[in-house]
Amino acid sequence: MSLIEARGLAKRFGSETVLHGVNLSVERGEIVTIVGPNGSGKSTLLRMLAGVLQPDSGVVVHAKGLKIGYVPQKLALEASLPMTVRRFLDVPKRVSEADAQAALARVGVAALAKRSLEGLSGGQMQRVLLARALMVQPDVLMLDEPTQGLDQQGQADFYRLIEELRAEIGCAVLMVSHELHVVMSASDRVICLNGHICCEGTPEIVRNAPEYRRLFGTGTQGALALYRHEHDHVHDESCAHEHEESH
Ligand code: ADP
Ligand code: MG
Numbered sequence: 001m002s003l004i005e006a007r008g009l010a011k012r013f014g015s016e017t018v019l020h021g022v023n024l025s026v027e028r029g030e031i032v033t034i035v036g037p038n039g040s041g042k043s044t045l046l047r048m049l050a051g052v053l054q055p056d057s058g059v060v061v062h063a064k065g066l067k068i069g070y071v072p073q074k075l076a077l078e079a080s081l082p083m084t085v086r087r088f089l090d091v092p093k094r095v096s097e098a099d100a101q102a103a104l105a106r107v108g109v110a111a112l113a114k115r116s117l118e119g120l121s122g123g124q125m126q127r128v129l130l131a132r133a134l135m136v137q138p139d140v141l142m143l144d145e146p147t148q149g150l151d152q153q154g155q156a157d158f159y160r161l162i163e164e165l166r167a168e169i170g171c172a173v174l175m176v177s178h179e180l181h182v183v184m185s186a187s188d189r190v191i192c193l194n195g196h197i198c199c200e201g202t203p204e205i206v207r208n209a210p211e212y213r214r215l216f217g218t219g220t221q222g223a224l225a226l227y228r229h230e231h232d233h234v235h236d237e238s239c240a241h242e243h244e245e246s247h
Pocket of ligand 2: 042
């Protein structure tokens, strides 16, 4: 049985239909990445799959007892809380000292336990959030644009850590990104979203799909070079009308 199965998902905000007709499932142990332009509904979809946002139509089914470690996209509030890293791991549920230390050490920030969240760098904060998500011993790690604001080396390092954790814990990983190339190479399966699923499959299949190239033709090369030395320079904006940039 799938860990998560979604059928016929649709979501509107006011008069705007953000998502429609979305079917997808997440299987045990796989790394699935959702890519799409800004405003294409990625965070909305992740929140519905996590069960924190109700769809207007369709259903999300979780495997019995499913544990989700969720790292949201918006961190502004949390990052400004005057709280130590160690205390932050006790939110929302108190955890043992041993578990907290082990998680911080595993993601490479053991030395930050007594530091305040205020003043952490973007990369440090991402690792602290990841450590907190690990506290539930997740069957699925959900990460919404986890490397936003990191430099290319930082992005590559972070994705490598995610792959290692997946191998160690055996959790599935569902990631959202628009830093395409790196996440694609770190993924078993890529879902290209733009209000609906435009195309999906292995990274190779998606990379060569016309729907993907229309959306991301000239795409970011980003940290690609750190993973593999391939470049795509396709100039095709013909899918752009489907989507208005939100900012
Ligand atoms: P992405 O994560 O792909 O950038 P989002 O899922 O955040 O996209 O948003 C998709 C669209 O839905 C955007 O137009 C956004 O403004 C709108 N939206 C998202 N959340 C809300 C909300 N809570 N209320 C109203 N509109 C929203
Ligand atoms: Mg988003």
